[in-house]
Amino acid sequence: MRRAATVGWIGPDGRVADKARVVQEFRNRCPDELLPWIDASVVLASDKALFPPILGTGGNDGRLDFSTNFHEQLLVVLDSSPRGRARSADLARDLLAGTETEKLAAAPVGQFDPARAGGQGSSPFGAAASLVNPWEYVLLIEGALLFASGAARRHQHDVGRAAMPFTVTYSPDGSVSGSDGEESRGEVWVPVWGGSCTFSEIRQLFGEARASWRGRQARKAVDFYAATRAFGVARGVGEFVRYGLQQRNGLAFVAVPLDRVQVREDPDVRLLAGVEDWVARIPHGAGSQAISTTLRRYEAAQMAYARDGGPLLLRDMLAALTSLELAVGRSGRAREQIRVRRAPAAAEFLRVMLGAECRELRIAVGLASCSTLLGRTSAARSMRQILLPVDPWDPGDRAHREDSWRDAAIVPGFGSRPLVSVLADVLAWRGRTAADETADERGAASFRGVPTFRRGLPVPALDLHALARGHIDHAQLDLWLRACLTLDWRGVRLPSWKSPDPVLPVPTLALLHPLAAGLADAEDSGAPRLALGADWAVRLAAEQIAGVHLDAVRRLSQAGWDGVPPPPEAGSSAGPAISGTALAAALVPRCLGGISLLRQFAVEIKSDRPHEPGDSFPRPAESASTKPFPTPASTEEQS
Numbered sequence: 001m002r003r004a005a006t007v008g009w010i011g012p013d014g015r016v017a018d019k020a021r022v023v024q025e026f027r028n029r030c031p032d033e034l035l036p037w038i039d040a041s042v043v044l045a046s047d048k049a050l051f052p053p054i055l056g057t058g059g060n061d062g063r064l065d066f067s068t069n070f071h072e073q074l075l076v077v078l079d080s081s082p083r084g085r086a087r088s089a090d091l092a093r094d095l096l097a098g099t100e101t102e103k104l105a106a107a108p109v110g111q112f113d114p115a116r117a118g119g120q121g122s123s124p125f126g127a128a129a130s131l132v133n134p135w136e137y138v139l140l141i142e143g144a145l146l147f148a149s150g151a152a153r154r155h156q157h158d159v160g161r162a163a164m165p166f167t168v169t170y171s172p173d174g175s176v177s178g179s180d181g182e183e184s185r186g187e188v189w190v191p192v193w194g195g196s197c198t199f200s201e202i203r204q205l206f207g208e209a210r211a212s213w214r215g216r217q218a219r220k221a222v223d224f225y226a227a228t229r230a231f232g233v234a235r236g237v238g239e240f241v242r243y244g245l246q247q248r249n250g251l252a253f254v255a256v257p258l259d260r261v262q263v264r265e266d267p268d269v270r271l272l273a274g275v276e277d278w279v280a281r282i283p284h285g286a287g288s289q290a291i292s293t294t295l296r297r298y299e300a301a302q303m304a305y306a307r308d309g310g311p312l313l314l315r316d317m318l319a320a321l322t323s324l325e326l327a328v329g330r331s332g333r334a335r336e337q338i339r340v341r342r343a344p345a346a347a348e349f350l351r352v353m354l355g356a357e358c359r360e361l362r363i364a365v366g367l368a369s370c371s372t373l374l375g376r377t378s379a380a381r382s383m384r385q386i387l388l389p390v391d392p393w394d395p396g397d398r399a400h401r402e403d404s405w406r407d408a409a410i411v412p413g414f415g416s417r418p419l420v421s422v423l424a425d426v427l428a429w430r431g432r433t434a435a436d437e438t439a440d441e442r443g444a445a446s447f448r449g450v451p452t453f454r455r456g457l458p459v460p461a462l463d464l465h466a467l468a469r470g471h472i473d474h475a476q477l478d479l480w481l482r483a484c485l486t487l488d489w490r491g492v493r494l495p496s497w498k499s500p501d502p503v504l505p506v507p508t509l510a511l512l513h514p515l516a517a518g519l520a521d522a523e524d525s526g527a528p529r530l531a532l533g534a535d536w537a538v539r540l541a542a543e544q545i546a547g548v549h550l551d552a553v554r555r556l557s558q559a560g561w562d563g564v565p566p567p568p569e570a571g572s573s574a575g576p577a578i579s580g581t582a583l584a585a586a587l588v589p590r591c592l593g594g595i596s597l598l599r600q601f602a603v604e605i606k607s608d609r610p611h612e613p614g615d616s617f618p619r620p621a622e623s624a625s626t627k628p629f630p631t632p633a634s635t636e637e638q639s
Helices: 019-029 032-041 066-077 082-097 134-147 150-154 199-208 221-229 267-274 276-280 289-308 311-329 332-337 347-356 359-368 419-436 461-469 474-484 507-517 536-541 545-558 580-586 594-601
Strands: 119-123 126-128 184-193 237-247 253-262
Touching: 019 032, 032 134, 066 082, 066 134, 082 134, 134 199, 184 221, 184 253, 221 237, 221 253, 221 267, 221 289, 267 276, 267 289, 267 347, 276 289, 289 311, 311 332, 311 347, 311 474, 347 359, 359 461, 359 474, 419 474, 419 536, 419 580, 461 507, 461 580, 461 594, 507 545, 507 580, 507 594, 536 545, 536 580, 545 580
Parallel strands: 119 126
Antiparallel strands: 184 237, 237 253
């Protein structure tokens, strides 16, 4: 056949044939002995020819032809002269023993050994010559034939990169050697096995080239990491050496070692399956630069979790996923192309995250699990559907049982404003909308005032007092909350929280928490339960702490309760250590042990100076009022 300039090849029929057709024709006609080299050099997809990176671009790297160089080195090691046989034996001995007694051959080695490839900057004196042990090069090319894509022809539905044994798309994550935007031909994960193996066993291993994740061949580096953690690789392989075929030293490509990955079981890596499908639908560059940047951060966090696992890396991955959802939700173009993600059940994720249990995690779980009840004119909303631009699906529409995007979140500012300010706005929104809720399935009584969320996992009271006092890491709380907002908290049981760290309680918050949960009157007469005032959240955010404290005391006193903290002096303040905005934020989640804490401190104080809202109460004396506070409207506080 005659070659046409840069268009293709002209066959016997006079028609231009593309490269894939020419390779297919040659493969059909060549001797069987040539098939391993063709299959290792080229993968024939349905409409084009693809080149496994281990052999460059079809058996060559630019002007360097691997097959030609292979034959040249083969003539060296098979030299039949006495001196040639002696040199060949010495070279083989050096290769096996790791010594260098025999002079290496001045021949190109290409991408396989960057340290000996020579070129500009390879020597203190400028450019050094390329050196190679001929036996090493011959065996290297022979071993590369094991990467022939034989499995691809048994599974024609899975062609392309996945058809190349132990080869995936390049990713800059998971290694200090990677760089985003670097030119690469892909990655080769070379298996390492312990013990002795026969050649037929090794050939069988490469013939199967099993590296599966979720029932399909690994296509990306993160898939390969997950496969090594979920036993998606052949038994007997102890580890993989991850190489990237990168463009370095000008236009030359070299094999860069990126990582050494031990094969070990980590069942928690399967949590990736619950979140990665939605991300896979987002193309790079979709919508805006913000989406591309956030997507790259998620991919880096996903790779880190697949590689090393653990609660903190799981948190980082889920937090990056929420940031990605926020970026998509802000882009009108992206909202049209990408559907709202369906949140997976939180139970298994929480089990892993509890390995790093801390005050910030407990608060985040309490916040993320909050949800409203079904309203007379509105559907029930989770905290995820309040802070993110997401609307819940309509229970009456059985044809479309999935959430939808909205132009802005119900409570805007999450991720761009201080978290306590956003949570204070959530409480204010709650004060405007809670009256619309119907009674829950337990037939809860009506309320005189506005309760906090009536569904959600309660948070230990001292953790919420720490939030009010600012004794938490707000950056960590933001990360944990972002992570928890990716999950569906329906049906999750309250975990056995660790004992919270001691903190000086805030009396105003101790007084408000039982009201936030809902209190029956002193005689339990069936009257509406006492709750927060509808405007208290706004007044707290305006730093009117003393006025809210006084109103709460009056509300309890008028209902017949004794032993409540005395009202503060007019005009007094909580001091610089207490913020009304932080108090409002601490009232959003349900409180565990709030009544017990109030009972401990709410005693009749006979003192010349009434307590201010920021003060701490003394421990109750034996003669303190023994009249108990009632239980809240929900029994979940005692769970």
